[in-house]
Amino acid sequence: MHDSGGAQIAQALKHAALCLMLLPRFLLAAVMLWLLDFLCIRRKMLLKMGQSQDSAEDPPVCVSDANKMFTVESLRAVWYGQKLDFLKSAHLGRTAPNTEVVLVHERRPRIVRQYADIADFLVVYIEEAHPSDGWVSTDAPYQIPKHRCLEDRLRAAQLMLSEVPGSNVVVDNMDNSSNAAYGAYFERLYIVRDEQVVYQGGRGPEGYRISELRHWLEEYRNSLLRPAVLHV
Numbered sequence: 001m002h003d004s005g006g007a008q009i010a011q012a013l014k015h016a017a018l019c020l021m022l023l024p025r026f027l028l029a030a031v032m033l034w035l036l037d038f039l040c041i042r043r044k045m046l047l048k049m050g051q052s053q054d055s056a057e058d059p060p061v062c063v064s065d066a067n068k069m070f071t072v073e074s075l076r077a078v079w080y081g082q083k084l085d086f087l088k089s090a091h092l093g094r095t096a097p098n099t100e101v102v103l104v105h106e107r108r109p110r111i112v113r114q115y116a117d118i119a120d121f122l123v124v125y126i127e128e129a130h131p132s133d134g135w136v137s138t139d140a141p142y143q144i145p146k147h148r149c150l151e152d153r154l155r156a157a158q159l160m161l162s163e164v165p166g167s168n169v170v171v172d173n174m175d176n177s178s179n180a181a182y183g184a185y186f187e188r189l190y191i192v193r194d195e196q197v198v199y200q201g202g203r204g205p206e207g208y209r210i211s212e213l214r215h216w217l218e219e220y221r222n223s224l225l226r227p228a229v230l231h232v
């Protein structure tokens, strides 16, 4: 009895410490979302973000005027994403978590084909960032409710395959293990080599940079082509 009370207090303290640590970042994001609901500010910010983008390859952050940014659901989603990011077990230079995923289908697309000689590509479809019954995105081409079971998730992943035929797509399990281990929500890029995380992209959408991934792969390919020098 005493022990479980102690454990409960420890748990509560841990939770409180986590909340305190995440609070500044969360409040900042909340203020940003609130500001983004003023359309003139939204347009200006999106323009600025577009201009500061180094590469045309990186998908621009787009938000239509009709989209509400500051809602209970959006705040919940942002908090959840920041918490996952903070607690993730995938870290640069460390062993890559080998989480369970479910196979959808196998084939291959563009950046994938260009680097097929040095890398295998895998899309892990996780929970929806903008489910139709959560933080709705009016920009989304599909309105998908939160996945209640694995079948829902597999069905939604099939849509991804129909949009990008040829990608290797697997889905996260219903414990959302990959999402948690990699802090993937809303979206994220990783490169794993010899079971180590060798590239960890920023949190999407603003930190999602395909150009960075390409840069890493180019450098890696060059390092393979360079003749080995033997120092004796």
Ligand SMILES: *[C@@H]1O[C@H](CO)[C@@H](O)[C@H](O)[C@H]1NC(C)=O
Binding pocket: 126, 127, 128, 146, 147, 148, 174, 175, 176
């Ligand atoms: C995983 O995410 C889905 C939403 O896609 C949710 O319904 C489910 O409860 C989550 N699982 C856990 C263990 O949190």
